[in-house]
Amino acid sequence: MKGLKKKRRIQVILLAFVALAFASGLTGYALRDGINFFRSPSQVMSDPPAPGEVFRLGGLVEAGSLIRGEGEVxxxxxxxxxxxVPVVYSGILPDLFDEGQGMVGTGVYINGTFEASEILAKHDETYMPKEVIDALKEQGVYEAPEGS
Incomplete structure (x- = not known):
């Protein structure tokens, strides 16, 4: 009788482990397209993304580079x-988007141009995305805002 209980307990534990592994696999499969990795311009140029790969690009908007085209381009x-890295975006930019400010965009890198589908900008005068700060610190050019 004790041998049967022990065997049943082992079967239940193995079944639970298989169910957990299957659920983890399904979760990973479902999220594979929803994960966008952050890259700085240096990382994009040194190790270009695969064609069609969606990722996030962040940095500072270069002074004098903002060109508004026809319509929303x-x-x-x-x-x-x-x-x-040159960027093209078709849409309405956030109100706080400006030259010399931090931004993060989501999109794909095609023929040397980052084609953004979404642009995020700072939300107050001192905010800059953590990934952008980290990338600027790696380059040795980050200056902390006054009063922080």
């Missing part, structure tokens, strides 16, 4: 002060 250059 906007072109600008994102830099980490070491390397610059």
């Amino acid at each position: 906007v072109r600008f250059v994102v830099t980490d002060t070491a390397v610059s």
Whole structure:
């Protein structure tokens, strides 16, 4: 009788482990397209993304690079002060988007241009996305805002 209980307990534990592994696999499969990795302009140029790969690009909007086209098309250059990447975006930019400010865009890199589908900008005068700060610190050009 004790041997049967022990065997049943082992079967239940193995079944629970298989169910957990299956659920983890399904979760990973479902999220595979929803994960966008952050890259700085230096990382994009040194190790270009695969064609069609969606990722996030962040840095500073280069001064003098903002060009508003016809309709909602906007072109600008994102830099980490070491390397610059041209960006094209079709849509309405956030109100606080400006030259010399931090931004993060989601999109794909096609023929040397980052084609953004979404642009995020700082939300107050001192905010900059953590990924952008980290990339600028790696380049040795980050200056903390006054009063922080």
